[in-house]
Structure formats: C-alpha cells, structure tokens
Amino acid sequence: MMQISKGLKCIKLTIIAGARPNFMKIAPVIHAIEKFNAKRKQMEYRLVHTGQHYDRNMSDMFFEELNIPEPDVNLGVGGGTQAEQTAGIMIGFEKELMAHPADLVIVVGDVTSTMACSIVAKKLHAKVAHIEAGIRSWDLTMPEEINRMVTDCLADYYFTTTELAGQNLRNAGAKDEQIFFVGNVMIDTLLANINRLVKPDIYNSLSLKEKEYIMLTLHRPANVDEADKLKALMNEIVAHVHGLPVIFPIHPRTSKIFFELGIAADNLHIVDPMGYLEFNYMVKHAKAVITDSGGITEETTVMDIPCITLRDNTERPETCTIGTNELIGTNPNAIKPALDKLFAGEWKKGGIPERWDGKTAERIVGIIILHTKRL
Incomplete structure (x- = not known):
C-alpha cells in the first residue's frame, strides 16, 4: 500500500x-x-x-x-x-x-x-x-x-x-x-445522538413509565413468515411480561402476515416504524428489548438494557459474551424462562466491547x- x-x-x-x-x-x-x-x-x-x-x-x-x-x-x-x-x-x-x-x-x-x-x-x-x-x-x-x-x-x-x-x-x-x-460505527452514531433522543408521542399517550414496558421487534423469516409460529411467539410474549405494555413498531415485512392473524391483547400496542431518535429513546427507557435484529443487540449492550434475541445464532457473539444480550432460539417455549429470569432480577450485567x-x-x-x- x-x-x-x-x-x-x-x-x-x-x-x-x-x-x-x-x-x-x-x-x-x-x-x-x-x-x-x-x-x-x-x-x-x-x-x-x-x-x-x-x-x-x-x-x-x-x-x-x-x-x-x-x-x-x-x-x-x-x-x-x-x-x-x-x-x-x-x-x-x-x-x-x-x-x-x-x-x-x-x-x-x-x-x-x-x-x-x-x-x-x-x-x-x-x-x-x-x-x-x-x-x-x-x-x-x-x-x-x-x-x-x-x-x-x-x-x-x-x-x-x-x-x-x-x-x-x-x-x-x-x-x-x-x-x-x-x-x-453503529455505536459512533448512538453515542453522538444519545443526548438528542426524542420521546415519541406514544410514550405519553400510553402513559408509559421508565423500565415498565417492553420493546419488541420482529422481522426475520424464521419468526414472521409462518403464521402459526408468529402467533405462538406473540402469545408467549404478551402472556409472560407481567402485564407490562409491549410496544411493537411493526416492520413492513411482518405486517403482511400479522394483521391477518387477529392477534390482540390489552398490553400489546402496535405502532408504525419509528425514526432512529424515537426508537432509541424507547429502547433506552425500556425494561428490556425482545428482538430478532442484530444491530439492536449492539445498541442494547452499550445502553445496558437487557436484550432477549429470538434467533438460533448471531453474527455478533460479543453482545452475548460481553454485553447484555442472550440468544434463546426461535422456539416459543423458550420465552417464558427468559422473561422469568428478567423479572426475577437475575439478568446478567454486561460490559462494552473494545473500541x-x-x-x-x-x-x-x-x-x-x-x-x-x-x-
């Protein structure tokens, strides 16, 4: 060179x-x-x-x-x-x-x-x-x-x-x-904007309180393309969060199947995709995040937010070995034990990867x- x-x-x-x-x-x-x-x-x-x-x-x-x-x-x-x-x-x-x-x-x-x-x-x-x-x-x-x-x-x-x-x-x-x-670089953006995060309107309209709601994102084919699987995942999540609100900014891919299933619960709130500043405000103040994303697991690690990932593998293992993320697979039966651990106050303490x-x-x-x- x-x-x-x-x-x-x-x-x-x-x-x-x-x-x-x-x-x-x-x-x-x-x-x-x-x-x-x-x-x-x-x-x-x-x-x-x-x-x-x-x-x-x-x-x-x-x-x-x-x-x-x-x-x-x-x-x-x-x-x-x-x-x-x-x-x-x-x-x-x-x-x-x-x-x-x-x-x-x-x-x-x-x-x-x-x-x-x-x-x-x-x-x-x-x-x-x-x-x-x-x-x-x-x-x-x-x-x-x-x-x-x-x-x-x-x-x-x-x-x-x-x-x-x-x-x-x-x-x-x-x-x-x-x-x-x-x-x-994802963390560059997060740290540069951490003091610019914007409270979305739904925070007040749903009377949300800090650390008293769950953020949810789902978009991977293994979780959302099969109607029965998606329905089972959603039922397990809403049933085992101790009644806390579940805020679900729905991905266009997910919405195609989701709205045909008639999934509803008093504590489940479906919202449109959020902008970066609003979404990360919601993550920063959540009790935990449930996701199948990769990038979100990096952001939760840096913000020290418990993260439950519905995937069988991850390309970001450092979020598990160092950070706050736990990989629990895509079996709906794995959701309750993970949430029980969260609500028992037994979630692991994370650190931030080098650089x-x-x-x-x-x-x-x-x-x-x-x-x-x-x-």
Whole structure:
C-alpha cells in the first residue's frame, strides 16, 4: 500500500446506503470525512442511495435525523425478490459508477445493496472497502450471511468491529495488511445522538413509565413468515411480561402476515416504524428489548438494557459474551424462562466491547487517507 502525499488530488469516494441499518453506519463516516476536509480537503464523496428500503419511515427520515446530506442519487430500486432487488441495484449502480468513477467504493453492513454494489465496483475495477467486515453467523439460510461472505470475498479493505471478525477474515484468506480493527460505527452514531433522543408521542399517550414496558421487534423469516409460529411467539410474549405494555413498531415485512392473524391483547400496542431518535429513546427507557435484529443487540449492550434475541445464532457473539444480550432460539417455549429470569432480577450485567467508543469513523477516515492505493 502506498501513502498519499499532499500533492495528489482528492480521493474520490462513493458511499453506498440502501436500507435502514446502513444509514446509521454511514452517518459517522460522512461526518468524519467532512471534519477532516475542513482542515485539508483530500476526499470527495458521492452518496448513493439504492432505494432498497422505499418506505419513508425506513429510509428518508434517517437522513434528516442523523444530519446526513441528501443523496447525490437515489437508484429507486424498491421491493421485489432477492434476485430482483440484486439485479435492479446492479443495473442502476453500474450506470452510476460508470458516469462517476471512484477510487474507492465504501459499503457497510450486510444488506442486498452491500453485496450488489461490491460486485459492480470490482467488475468496473474500483477498490472496495467493507465496513463491518468479517462478522459471521455461519447460517447460510440467512440472506445477510450470503451478502457478507460475497462482499468479503471481493473487498480490498476490511474495517472490523471485533478481533474475532478479523480472525474470520484471516481464516478465509484475507491478509493482515487489509484488515483494520476499528470498532463499531453503529455505536459512533448512538453515542453522538444519545443526548438528542426524542420521546415519541406514544410514550405519553400510553402513559408509559421508565423500565415498565417492553420493546419488541420482529422481522426475520424464521419468526414472521409462518403464521402459526408468529402467533405462538406473540402469545408467549404478551402472556409472560407481567402485564407490562409491549410496544411493537411493526416492520413492513411482518405486517403482511400479522394483521391477518387477529392477534390482540390489552398490553400489546402496535405502532408504525419509528425514526432512529424515537426508537432509541424507547429502547433506552425500556425494561428490556425482545428482538430478532442484530444491530439492536449492539445498541442494547452499550445502553445496558437487557436484550432477549429470538434467533438460533448471531453474527455478533460479543453482545452475548460481553454485553447484555442472550440468544434463546426461535422456539416459543423458550420465552417464558427468559422473561422469568428478567423479572426475577437475575439478568446478567454486561460490559462494552473494545473500541466501541464513538471514534470508529475517525479511525476509518484516517486509514483511508494513509493507505488507499491510487489507480
């Protein structure tokens, strides 16, 4: 790798965002680039929104809340099957990258956009940096796991959240000089906004009290695609939370089946998807979170909120070994014992993983400046 000297022109970056988890990850990177450029401009970037999430509450709102500039382009891909989305993103991004060549394409996380744009970039001979590289669930039934593995096969630079992620990459053949243990950009965003969180209207309208309600999110196929399974999970949750309100911001994927099932309980409150600042306000003040998300388990770990994860595996094991998360599987019968433990005051005390300190994006930008090869 060669160091960039002061005399060279700006590095041209293309930053990809496609779905809700991406926006929280690109925000601190953009802020770090702008902070660096304020002293000495060495980077130009284009922000490409693939449009993979097309519901306003799942995408556009995050640009406003997190102070991210409007995208330079929105590919407007929208919904469809995995193959349809992948194809649409690749077709749109190929035209974008041909019209606006980049020295480095930055992809984040593990959504369809991450994989699709990495493939396009490499075929057009652009270098690729993967933020949140190397995490693995080893479950190939998860589309996200395939996206991670394909992206990591193609990337030139790997920015990792943990040492374990780096070891996963080495085991797959990546070289030490490609791997940078920088920390977690999701936590950069959380810590930067922790004092800006917004109490949603439902907090007062439902007369909620701190530590006296449960937050719930469900969207994974194993939990929501089979009607009987979803109904059983919901029944177990509402029956064993000691009457506390369960606040359920419903994912568009989940709502398709949920509202056909007639699930109802006095303590179950279905709400629309929330913005970042409102959702994390609710998490911060909850007694616990029940989820099948990956990113939420990271946020609960840093906020020291008990987290019950309805999955058989996780690509973020540090949230269990170090943090406040417990993986209980997808069997509805596992919910009551976990909630009994919570209400008995026996939930474990968590810690915060190394380098989850709010400075990850600064490390990433510094590394890009020092180590990006010019084409």
